[in-house]
Amino acid sequence: MKPLILVVDDEPDIEELFRQQFRRDLRGGRFALQFASSAPDALDFMESARDVSIILLLSDINMPGMSGLDLLRRVKAVRPDLPVIMITAYGDDATRRQASADGAAGLVPKPIDFRELRGQVDTLLGALDAPT
DSSP states (O other): OOOEEEEEOSOTTHHHHHHHHTHHHHHHTSOEEEEESSHHHHHHHHHHOTTSOEEEEEEESOOSSSOHHHHHHHHHHHOTTSOEEEEESOOOHHHHHHHHHTTOSEEEESSOOHHHHHHHHHHHHHHHHSOO
């Protein structure tokens, strides 16, 4: 089963941007990407895809309706082992502290530094490949 990264963002162009930035990984079959345009959509996907190996959740913080921080708390309640990285255009100290307190593995500012994000993804994939 191919590892999957779930990306949650209400911006319509985010899917194209991620597919472009990770095109070699996607073509090579290292992992798959799934996109949700809202926190409720992400929760629905996670509920219906129990047999999918989700290795990382990337979520925007500022979304209409349920925020990314609300999503983070809900996800951590049912999947405390799932790494969640928050993405935000507003990386102030209070947001960082709240995301960390709620269990986020990291906070990536917008515009996204895909080199940094790729390093975090490579670290996760390396941990999955490591012998136990």
